[in-house]
Amino acid sequence: MQQRLFNETNYIKAKPFLKWAGGKTQMLDILSQNVPTSFNKYIEPFIGGGALFFELSPEQAIISDSNLELINLYNVIANNAEELIKELKKKKNDEEYFYKVRAINPELLTPIKQAARTLYLNKTCFNGLYRVNKKGEFNVPFGKYKNPKICDEENLLAVSKVLKKATIIHGDYKDVLREYAEPGDFIFLDPPYIPISRYSDFKRYTKEQFHENDQRELAEEVKRLKELGCYVLLTNSNHPLVHELYQDYEISVHQTKRNISSKASKRTGEDVLVKIDPSR
Incomplete structure (x- = not known):
């Protein structure tokens, strides 16, 4: 079994390259304490921003998502990071330019130009949201940041090295798990959360919903x-349905911050962590 952490001298540790609503950076200490001491493959089928994946930098990994633009971005960073960096350096933090880029149909772009559009919009839109309407069109407004880091060249190259060791898949989580999961593997599941309030559907990142x-x-x-x-x-989320569905396993509740609300008093939340050990 592989060691849980990747160790190498004289290297820059890769960090999540996206601003991602629901990202797990603030839960990394808690998550890391609950990672098995050894495992075979690492599988994360709702990869999102990939905070735990980059923290562990596993030698063998399967990462996937149903968001095609997101997976294209991961693939481009893995295989064409330098070309992506060149494209990002052309982008500018300007509101008129932002809406011009946002209006482009990504399906008409090359994979590299599409990846640059995705990452640019993520860095310059409001709160780094990835949200699409029912037609699948990105619809988050301009973020009005003074100096967003559109191109973090050093980190993108570090991320590329980690991603080269992973298998990156666009697909439904069930298909991925049924094809790749084997005894001794470690699976991290960070699905779309159950909404706590009527306004909680801000994280729609594919045109399909994730229902009860x-x-x-x-x-x-x-x-x-x-x-x-x-x-x-x-x-x-800390929702009664989560406690009902996972009542047979170890459940813990953790205070977290939300970066979406404009009111500081509404930026707190509670995340549930469910830990499941193998039956054999």
Whole structure:
């Protein structure tokens, strides 16, 4: 079994390259304390910003997401980081330019230009949200930041080295887990959270929703993974349904900050961490 952390002298540690609503950077200490001491492959099928993935930098990993633009960005950084950097250096933090770039249909762009558009919009839009409307069109407004770091060249090159060791897949989480999960693997599940309030659907990052039935299907998949012999960590909102679905496992609740609300008093929240050890 591989060691949980990747060690190498004289290297720059890769950090998440996206601003991502619901990202797990602030939970890294808690998550790291619950990572198994050894495991085979690391699998993260809702990769998002990839905070835990980059923290662990595993030697063997499967990362995936249903968001095609996001996966294209990961693939381009893995295989064409220097070309992406050249494209990003052409971008400017200007409101008129932002809306011009936002209006471009990404399907008409080359993979590298599409990746540059995705990362540029992420760095310059409001609060780094990735949100699309029901037609799948990115619709977050300009962020009005004074000097956003559109191109972090050093980190992108470090990220590229880590991603070269991973298998990057665009697909549904169930398909990925059923094809790749094996006994001894460690799976981190960070699905779209169950909304706590009527205004909580700000994180829609594909035109499809993740409904209650999807949450129940995910709980069934967690049970299958446990019986298969996998280690699983899962995060979600502190919602009664989460406690109902995972009542047979170790559950802990953690205070977290939300960066979405304009009112500081509404920027606190609670995340649930579910820890599942293998049956065998």
